[in-house]
């Protein structure tokens with residue numbers, strides 16, 4: 001039973017008391033207990049859809065207003081409407097669309113925030129991570145783990161757009177942000193392209209390499225063609241009723257997520273397949289790389305197609321239906337929640 005409402009006298013006495021203790025930087029728990037210890041998650045992040053077909057022109061417009069050099073990173077932040085002003089797509093993650101035009105460079109820097117890129121549009125760009133370049137192809141998943149030097153460039157003749165995902169809100173929460181700029185805006189290649197994938201990404205690792213469990217992946221590009229081939233191969237089998245066919249990107253040397261704060265998944269839904277509803281505590285960003293269909297998050301339903309991006313907030317049920325064979329990429333803070341024992345999932 002809810003407690004009876006206090007009398008006006010009692011309310012006045014309490015308010016005056018709150019003022020008195022406020023002078024000592026104290027505040028009563030009982031006024032906020034239910035919000036602090038909620039019976040279940042009530043995320044401020046909202047289920048939101050960003051349609052690439054509507055965003056593309058707006059992103060290219062930024063290319064006429066500011067250079068990559070001047071901006072340092074020419075990015076339009078995808079800001080969750082429930083978290084305006086906070087540069088967040090979910091409570092714990094940041095996402096943005098980065099544009100790099102032919103001939104431009106985004107100068108080398110490093111920071112304690114971990115980043116991922118998912119290449120969406122255009123060809124001819126590269127990212128360099130700690131002295132090794134990788135050519136960015138559509139659907140490639142590229143990571144720049146915490147404190148690795150990285151710069152981007154476009155050697156081709158088309159604008160290139162990719163999705164950035166960073167743990168900026170997590171690092172801000174911990175007040176653990178550091179960054180520095182390099183004095184060379186483009187890193188000198190130290191190793192040939194493909195070196196990391198050859199050493200760490202072919203079911204082998206260097207003989208004396210002994211990573212610690214939380215070390216980030218030395219494989220920094222997960223080529224789309226490999227991901228796609230794996231999903232297509234397993235799609236010959238029986239789909240999971242909640243996932244269809246879904247694989248988790250890992251640090252191949254440890255089996256952990258590629259970076260300690262961000263987990264990423266790739267999912268294949270055959271044409272006509274509909275998933276059963278599923279909810280989990282990790283608010284998730286989903287990107288459609290191929291195909292299309294319908295997505296239901298909580299009580300909202302949208303159609304989605306290639307390069308559309310949507311958010312599934314914590315503990316809201318997600319249901320997907322593919323109208324064409326669909327390939328989805330997603331990322332979340334799941335590794336953090338799992339390391340801290342917080343992660344929950346419910347198959348409905």
Ligand code: GTQ
Nearest residue numbers: 073075096098115164166
């Ligand atoms: O490419 O290094 O979207 O440092 C935000 C911060 C991208 C990057 C972002 C960054 C970067």
